[in-house]
Amino acid sequence: MTPRVVIAPDKFKGSLPADEVADAIAAGLRRVVPDVETLECPIADGGDGTVAAAVAAGFSFVPAEATGPAGERVRTGYARRGDTAVVELAAVSGLSMLREPAPLTSSTLGVGELIAKALDDGCTRIVLGLGGSASTDGGAGLVRGLGARLLDASGAEIPLGGKALLDLARIDLSGLRRAEVVVASDVDNPLLGEHGAAAVYGPQKGATPEDVALLDRALAHFAAVAGTRFADAPGAGAAGGTGFAALALLGATFRPGIDVVLEMTGFADKLPGADLVITGEGSFDEQTLRGKGPAGIAARADGIPVVAVAGHVALDVETLRRHGFSAGYGLTDIEPDVQRCMTDTAALLERLATTVARDWL
Secondary structure (H helix, E strand, O other): OOOEEEEOOOOEOOOEOHHHHHHHHHHHHHHHOOOOEEEEOOOOOOOOOHHHHHHHOOOEEEEEEEEOOOOOEEEEEEEEEOOEEEEEOHHHHEHHHOOOOOOOOOOOHHHHHHHHHHHHOOOOEEEEEOOOEOOOOOOHHHHHHOOOEEEOOOOOEOOOOOHHHHHOOEEEOOOOOOOEEEEEEOOOOOOOOOOOHHHHHOHHHOOOHHHHHHHHHHHHHHHHHHOHHHOOOOOOOHHHHHHHHHHHHHOOEEEEHHHHHHHHHOHHHHOOOOOEEEEEEEEEOHHHHOOOHHHHHHHOOOOOOEEEEEEEEOOOHHHHHHOOOOEEEEHHHHOOOHHHHHHOHHHHHHHHHHHHHHHHO
16 A cells, blocks of 8 residues: 655755755655655744745745845745735844844834735735744834834834834824734744843844843833733734734734644645654754644644654654654764754755655655
């Protein structure tokens, strides 16, 4: 009987996008079991790679230009199917787009512009993937890109960036464009405090301890002007507080990113008749178990064995099994040179997949 395998990996960050990870695994399986049936289902958790996962699932890519995190124009785009647009914050306001950190002045303006473009194109439902952001502006740029005006005491527009929120006196929403917005993220932090956007994620964006304290005050002031109801909501702190603006000012609903992506990709429809599910990401560790894509796959595998493939597996066998994984395989198991694992990822994944095939097929 021909074995059937669902291959549903996330990206190997910095090395290989999710669709190429899936291709490499499939090629390795076929080297051992030539007639294996593979169903490739690249995934993401709301961060970078969300648009690519949507396109792999049959959405169309729509190119666009928007304002990058430092104010420059960038080439970007969104995924579309019917009246639904998938917009990925990391693809227009992502940290990786900055030449140097700008924790106080970078913004999410381009995210709002990209959503406005999708609305101009006739979309009425927006799936907004949050993750990998460069800014801590509370999503102020997002709503500005959609027509809101953020004004100081004299009635002038405040500058972009989180620091400028300290000068905010009034928000004019009369020109704000609205749509059905679903926020997709694996982050459940509140907006403020020790677990908030500035404290937890600010240092990753180059914020000093003084910057973090300033940004937390600025976000608190923004929430006081916008309405504090959503400041403590899970996910309000996602993407530098962009979750807050989406919830408080756009009326968005918040959902775990992996739930949204698995629905888009039709993961559940691929499971019937499968003998094995293979998932993975670059580093398989405790963070993986906190709502990341592979954990979502294991939770929804419907009793089918799930094998994890990663650059490095930092979890012991017992921990893996407790969380729904039958086994874990790391590139570092076959290649101790981490740099090679980063540069020769596809070839090593194909080789590692032959071991998976021998063990499970």
